[in-house]
Amino acid sequence: MKMDVKDKGILAALGFDDHGEGSWRVLRRGGHILLLVPDCASLVSKGLQLYRPQRLPARLFVGAVSRFPFGRFLLKRIKGSISNGAAIQTVLETTEATLVCILLGNPSQEERRIILLAETGTGHHFIIKLGWGVLAVEKISRERKFLEINAGRNAVIPSLTRVWREEQWEAFAIPYFDAPGDVPVEKICEVLKSWCFDSPAVQLSNLDEWMEVISRISDVKEREYLINRSVGLKIKKSLSHRDFAPWNVLSSKNGDVSVIDWEFGREEGVPGWDLVHYLFLSAHLVDRLSASEASIRVVDLLESKAKCVELVKYWGWAGNVDLLVKSYFYSMSEQMEDSAELAKAVPAA
DSSP: OOOOHHHHHHHHHHTEETTSSOEEEEEEETTEEEEEEESOHHHHHHHGGGOOOOSHHHHHHHHHHHHSTTGGGGSEEEEOEEOTTSHHHHHHHHHTOEEEEEEEOOTTOTTOEEEEEEEOTTSOEEEEEEEESHHHHHHHHHHHHHHHHHGGGOTTSOOOSEEEEOSSEEEEEEEOOSSOOOOOHHHHHHHHHHTBOSSOOEEGGGOHHHHHHHHHOOOHHHHHHHHHHHTTOEEOOEEEOSOOOGGGEEEOTTSOEEEOOOTTOEEEEOTTHHHHHHHHHIIIIISOOOHHHHHHHHHHHHHHSHHHHHHHHHHTOTTOHHHHHHHHHHHTTTTOTTHHHHHHHSOOO
């Protein structure tokens, strides 16, 4: 199998030699390597746990590969080995762990990072997030600093177990739940509620994140509408994740929850945007609704699902669900091409 030039570039930089003699199985998506696993049935089964597909066809395929004795033969095979002294080998040696798999980040990002799933001699698993190059190191460093400050403030924020800071790369390790499962919306609401500070609500206009988003709205009429609607509105202060997607929420067999990928995290943000993001992506990317249909579903859930209604009221958004959803779409202007159109389409309460 011929490796894509972007995949080859990031793997080579971190120490994967595609001329090596080792054997690996590869899960691809969109022509790019998504997951790289040593060609061993038990490791393939464990490694696929790191890839958490949300759509049913992908789930069925991953389930078949994981469960059947020869399931790994459904995956393409490549040759390669981990080079001594390079980033991947360094983090494995210092943790005395065995590599289970390599998950590659989004190939469209210049600051592409990778995640390693590793196993200790006692059978415990942890993940290592690793970035090479200036842009990737900046992202890794930002997330590391957020975790260092906030891990002790909330049980779902993972604590760092190891940090590596080298000239060209940086990495950190955090615990990992074995066999992660789905997390119900009710539990999601509990998690988000736990991020709120034990302090009085404040004027929405006093939150920096809110004002940053408002200032970026180019449509004067829309900007003034949001400003006028927010006058006098008091909201609870809360931690903010800003990429609170279904695949970033892990659950253990006993129901414990861990939230990962805090690279955009803020110590004080607008509560509610994370829930809208979670519900919107679940509807749009998982259930394959159109963006406009997904937006309608989000509004409906926030106004009808008991736990969502309770949380919206707790935050201070009661009677202003439309404002919450509209402002969320404007907050996504840099990540979502049609965010302004979706924001304008949210019906007024």
